[in-house]
Amino acid sequence: MASPDATVPVVDAVNASEKKSSSWDKIDENDPRLQIVDENQEFTPLLHDFMKTKWGLVDRGFDYNVVAVFGSQSTGKSTLLNRLFGTSFDVMNEVQRQQTTKGIWASKSTGANLLVMDVEGTDGRERGENQDFERKSALFSLAISEVLIVNMWETMVGLYNGANMGLLKTVFEVNLQLFQKQGSPKTCLFFVIRDFTGQTPLENLSATLVKDLERIWAGLVKPAGKEAALISDFFEFAFACLPHKVYASAQFNEQTDALRKRFIDKSDPGFAFKPNYHKHIPADGFPKFAESIWEKIVTNRDLDLPTQQQLLAQFRCDEISRTVFESFSEAVKGYGSQLKAGRVLENFGSEIQEITQTALKTFDQDASRYHKEVYLTKRKEFYNKMETGLRTDYILQLTNLHKKALALFTDGLAEKLKGNEGDFAVKLRESRDEADGYFRKIAESSKLQGADWSSDEYYAQFLAQLDEMASAKKKEAIDKIILGLEKSISTALAEPISLHLNEGAPDMWRKVQNTFREAVTSAEDELRRRLNGSLTLPFLFTNPTGTEDIFDMTQPGFEFSSTDIVTQVQELKIQAWNALQKTIRQEVGDAQMAERLRARFEGVFRYDDKGLPRVWTPGDDMDGQFAKAREEADKLAIRFTKFDVPLTSLDEDITHDERFDQDSLIVISPSKLQLLRDKFRRDADLLFVEAKRSIVTTTAKVPPWMVVLACLLGWNEFVAVLSNPIMFMGLMFVGLATYITWYVGMLGPVVRGAKVVAGEGLRQTAGALKAGGVDVDGILDGTAIRNGTIKVQGRVGSLRDEEGRKEFRRYLSSPSKLGSGGEGEEVELVERKGRRRQEDDE
Numbered sequence: 001m002a003s004p005d006a007t008v009p010v011v012d013a014v015n016a017s018e019k020k021s022s023s024w025d026k027i028d029e030n031d032p033r034l035q036i037v038d039e040n041q042e043f044t045p046l047l048h049d050f051m052k053t054k055w056g057l058v059d060r061g062f063d064y065n066v067v068a069v070f071g072s073q074s075t076g077k078s079t080l081l082n083r084l085f086g087t088s089f090d091v092m093n094e095v096q097r098q099q100t101t102k103g104i105w106a107s108k109s110t111g112a113n114l115l116v117m118d119v120e121g122t123d124g125r126e127r128g129e130n131q132d133f134e135r136k137s138a139l140f141s142l143a144i145s146e147v148l149i150v151n152m153w154e155t156m157v158g159l160y161n162g163a164n165m166g167l168l169k170t171v172f173e174v175n176l177q178l179f180q181k182q183g184s185p186k187t188c189l190f191f192v193i194r195d196f197t198g199q200t201p202l203e204n205l206s207a208t209l210v211k212d213l214e215r216i217w218a219g220l221v222k223p224a225g226k227e228a229a230l231i232s233d234f235f236e237f238a239f240a241c242l243p244h245k246v247y248a249s250a251q252f253n254e255q256t257d258a259l260r261k262r263f264i265d266k267s268d269p270g271f272a273f274k275p276n277y278h279k280h281i282p283a284d285g286f287p288k289f290a291e292s293i294w295e296k297i298v299t300n301r302d303l304d305l306p307t308q309q310q311l312l313a314q315f316r317c318d319e320i321s322r323t324v325f326e327s328f329s330e331a332v333k334g335y336g337s338q339l340k341a342g343r344v345l346e347n348f349g350s351e352i353q354e355i356t357q358t359a360l361k362t363f364d365q366d367a368s369r370y371h372k373e374v375y376l377t378k379r380k381e382f383y384n385k386m387e388t389g390l391r392t393d394y395i396l397q398l399t400n401l402h403k404k405a406l407a408l409f410t411d412g413l414a415e416k417l418k419g420n421e422g423d424f425a426v427k428l429r430e431s432r433d434e435a436d437g438y439f440r441k442i443a444e445s446s447k448l449q450g451a452d453w454s455s456d457e458y459y460a461q462f463l464a465q466l467d468e469m470a471s472a473k474k475k476e477a478i479d480k481i482i483l484g485l486e487k488s489i490s491t492a493l494a495e496p497i498s499l500h501l502n503e504g505a506p507d508m509w510r511k512v513q514n515t516f517r518e519a520v521t522s523a524e525d526e527l528r529r530r531l532n533g534s535l536t537l538p539f540l541f542t543n544p545t546g547t548e549d550i551f552d553m554t555q556p557g558f559e560f561s562s563t564d565i566v567t568q569v570q571e572l573k574i575q576a577w578n579a580l581q582k583t584i585r586q587e588v589g590d591a592q593m594a595e596r597l598r599a600r601f602e603g604v605f606r607y608d609d610k611g612l613p614r615v616w617t618p619g620d621d622m623d624g625q626f627a628k629a630r631e632e633a634d635k636l637a638i639r640f641t642k643f644d645v646p647l648t649s650l651d652e653d654i655t656h657d658e659r660f661d662q663d664s665l666i667v668i669s670p671s672k673l674q675l676l677r678d679k680f681r682r683d684a685d686l687l688f689v690e691a692k693r694s695i696v697t698t699t700a701k702v703p704p705w706m707v708v709l710a711c712l713l714g715w716n717e718f719v720a721v722l723s724n725p726i727m728f729m730g731l732m733f734v735g736l737a738t739y740i741t742w743y744v745g746m747l748g749p750v751v752r753g754a755k756v757v758a759g760e761g762l763r764q765t766a767g768a769l770k771a772g773g774v775d776v777d778g779i780l781d782g783t784a785i786r787n788g789t790i791k792v793q794g795r796v797g798s799l800r801d802e803e804g805r806k807e808f809r810r811y812l813s814s815p816s817k818l819g820s821g822g823e824g825e826e827v828e829l830v831e832r833k834g835r836r837r838q839e840d841d842e
């Protein structure tokens, strides 16, 4: 081992100089070297001291340089450093040929403020496949030094592993990621080609090396933002060659001297330390800087790259995984198409379980022989890959299951309700439970064991829709019941209400209300029975604290709470009220009301108290009766205007409902009532005129002088009748018969019958009578009308001709059809005896 103070140290295989301990407490006071990182990857606490006391570098500010060496083990790195910088790094014992440098050593160059680092060689048999330290130490060298001497045999140029290209690739990658920023100082990679023979010019060797470096640079995974970075952005290259140290020792010495100048002599044109390589760390901060760089490197996981064994395991496991996955995909591909077609595969879970297990078993058979950690990781990856593929199918399965279970619910409920809708709630619950159970069973059994598949979200969606459908079904069934009850209410109301309205009694609306209440009460009972099976009341419970809680007792039927039932009953009542409105509206149409008023009028005007038709005689108070009849009809009309009864508690359910409209109590609006009354008055007036006419006719039948004349002329016959017992008996018989007829109230019909017979007789004999000098102009409805003319809307028609009579009949049957048919026509029946004849004569 050469003295560190030697100007040009020739440390030529200083035989087995004692290996330095990594324990800093055993530092040799006289040793100028310091192991800054030991075999345990610990960083020295003594660097600052060494730089200060032994190397005298601390006060140098920026005036110092750092150089490190990189290369395979036992390629003469330490020899080269000692030769170039006069250091005393350990050199390998030729006889033992074992690793010399362990960890990272540092020393100061002689003749320059240059910190030299000797780094443990790469590819050493001592560390085997564990490349961990060589990566870290190489990266460290690259990060802190301005010039990194890459030491290699000439024979290594062009080799990948021999030239440490793989290692450099990793180191470049992490270096780029950890330490390189835009504008960072560059590092010089100084290639020293050892045992240079000269057969291949240095330029060619350099070109090969640059090409190899650029190739590995291109293959780097570059961090974001540095994708386009070139190797030349961060590195510069320098090349030197040295002949064989043993076989051409003179040239070797000569050339190392020359090379030394490039590192030591700042005036040398090939001076290695260009200003742009300097890290700009003041010398006193360098120890801390170096330590922090090391810390960063040892804690970086990116350097934990696999060993060869791991690489092999990765490669093979990937290959096995690929092959097995192909057969797995083939086995499960049928499920996808079936599920896409909307089917639910009930054995999906057990089948995929089996397929997955078989695939794993096959994978295990081949892959378990490789590096255990890698195998287990790859096994997990393989399983995850299968699981991910199947998860899509599982989701499809859940989607289909959702639809199928809902259909099961609908069909199941329909089947249960067939023919009998009793206990709806029980059937609904059963159907719901069946669908729910089916969903849960299939969703659970379809899972792949060990996979973290969850159907919770889908189940929640399904339940929400199921409940929605169940509520809809329930509502549908209740609506059906209410509709049925509405119909029965309508039927129950129709006839009695028609009767009450036609009757038109003063308590008409009271009767209508009673009918309505009866119908509603019976429908309500039925509704409660259907909804609950039996009436359910809230159950009041007084708990120990003295407060009261209300519990709803539910029973089969629709399982409604008492509150729900109240709502439904309310709904029914509102619908019943609507039905009542409809029935009433149908009953108070124009035609019906006109008929009702007419009937009421006629009932008073045309019939007596016993209900017999009146035969008006001149002494009758026709005007008074007419006024009374009209008043009665008026009263009736007014009675119809409003559903005029107090609405009591039974009806409160209706009147308190927000849909209840106070206007619905109005039956006939005031304007409509006015029209109705106007029209009725016209009808009444005509009836009055008709009645008057009948008096006229009656009055015109026998003149008083005829009675006197008959008495005078018939006196003899009268005496003859009284004196003849047979005729007297006959007279008595006729008198008695007449009395009996009058007594039993049949006189009127008999008289009317007689009139009809007489009228017909008169009509038949009209021509003859006319010929006999009695002037009869026409016979109308059994009444002979003499010299009558009719004036309708200004047209005067004669009752003598058929047209006139037809017109008159039409008027009597329906006044509105007369003439133009319009309202307000004036009809005047004028008695103008003798005028007709005069007109004819004219």
Ligand SMILES: Nc1nc2c(ncn2[C@@H]2O[C@H](COP(=O)(O)OP(=O)(O)OP(=O)(O)O)[C@@H](O)[C@H]2O)c(=O)[nH]1
Pocket (backbone or CB within 6 Å): 012, 013, 072, 073, 074, 075, 076, 077, 078, 079, 080, 090, 091, 092, 093, 094, 098, 099, 100, 101, 120, 121, 122, 194, 195, 243, 244, 245, 246
């Ligand atoms: N062929 C050849 N051998 C050399 C040369 N330089 C040194 N050696 C020999 O190579 C052996 C290893 O030298 P070292 O300097 O210890 O090599 P190293 O690379 O520092 O070794 P480690 O520190 O263990 O990695 C020694 O026996 C040296 O004599 C050279 O230029 N050519």
